[in-house]
Amino acid sequence: MSKKTITVDGNYAAAHIAYALSEVSAIYPITPSSTMGEWVDEWASQHKKNIWGKEVKVAEMQSEAGAAGAVHGSLAAGALTSTYTASQGLLLMIPVMHKAAGEMLPHVIHVSARALAAQSLAIFGDHTDVMACRNTGYAMLAANSVQEEMDLALVAHLSTYKAKVPFLQFFDGFRTSHEIHKIEEISYEDIAKLVEPKYIEEFKARALRPEAPVCKVGAQNGDVYFQGRETSNKYYDAVPDIVQEYMDKVASITGRQYHPFDYVGAPDATDVIVAMGSGCEAIEETIEYLNSNRGTKYGLVKVRLYRPFDVKRFNEALPKSVKRIAVLDRTKEPGSIGEPLYLDVVAALENKDIRVIGGRYGLSSKEFTPSMILAIFKHSEANGFHGFTVGINDDVTNKSLKVTEEIVTEPEGTTNCMFWGLGSDGTVGANKNSIKIIGQYTDKDAQAYFAYDSKKSFGVTVSHLRFGDKQIKSTYLITAPDFVSCSAHAYIGKYDLLKGIKEGGTFLLNSPWSKEEAFSHLTRDMQETIINKTHGI
16 A cells, blocks of 8 residues: 655644544644644544544633643543643643643643743743653653654554553654655554554543542542552553554554664764754754764764653663763753753763763754754764853853854755745745645655744745755755745845855845846845856846
8 A cells, every 4th residue: 555645744743643543632722833733623623533433522722721621621531632732831731731640541742842931932942841841740752853743643642542641742843843844644544553442441441420430539648649659650661662562563554663762873883962852853964974974983862752761772772882972952951960861861871981961952943953963073072061052152151062164964966945035925835835746746855944033924934945855854944055035125135145055056036126127236245146156136
């Protein structure tokens, strides 16, 4: 049976799986998770059926706290339930999350991980919100790309039924939630094959109902509360094996194999990065380029199952040759001696001769590029300091790594296009259509990402489109375009529109001037670039 390819974003991938395996969905919108709930709501309004032939009942609440409460009540009544959130919305769910996990109610919360408001509001992606949920009792499973989101969302739903432990399944806000990529869809028929009814029946048998009354514990005193908390240990101990079991079963359908920790890179690597989320895609691309072209011995451990953290599997994933590890966290915990993933790695590491440092990157979707990744490896090789940052210029505490070398690691043959537009002028919508057409009607891999600020309407938008014959793992903005379009001539002189354009590149300008007049309206730098590098205007 041929596999169906679709060109969609990460939110769609999550919603596709959640709708198939839910009976109830409680929703409340928050950027960048909103479209997950919107897809589910739209499909329910169209009377779309889940794998059991039923429409999903959707309830939009008045806050994320209300959505969490509705999920808790629905689960207690025996309905398979899911929800979708991010940032402060996720934090509003934490009190209920502790309760739902304590009652061992299997379900999945899909999170497009986003920054929390600290010194200011930020709507863009990092791991600050999910890291605030580490002690809730939820298993935490991370996806690094749109395809992985489709696959691992399914792993989370299947695993929670058997484990009886709820799952927080997350992926990077905007970078994965809004990146459009060509992926293979997992059909409802294939999903249904993997569901084991006995675990669904066990869950429903625990539901509150008149014919089987039970007493739900409301309060416990110090004589028994502690003991009660420890009764769940065996369930959490079993989670990594259960997750691996369903990763294997999903792989039998899709051909894509995952593990709680996946290693890529040189088998005899001396220097390894440990990370999770979309940054792993860029790290893998960079390692492939450097190991192939420069003979380096670099590697990457991708953390997929973050909670429970499987110490044995983590150490098995590391090559025996490793001398130095740099752990990257996409969050900041002020006052801590290290961010969460770093502290976990230090605690889990069995070979104490390995030097471990930690660093921060990519907060609020700050760019994370191959050149920065090379800087991290160089810093680690030089036995650099712990607690570094990359991607910013910290001239206050001087913790930033300097990027001393710019590298281009995108696969050969990839076409890179940038479209400058004005928010609401149709540029983003047109490019979404373009990349879907390329994805649907060609054999090429296709990726699109749209950079804009929180104003959205009437702000600057830049659409980044890539397509090519090789798999695209470039989870960063285009720096060397083959084609640049500008639909707002007012941007001339305000923005460096032709920065990095390749030799022989093309520049398309929408303006009220003729071709001859347009050239004279460009800045001197743009004119020189066009004369020296491009096919003209």
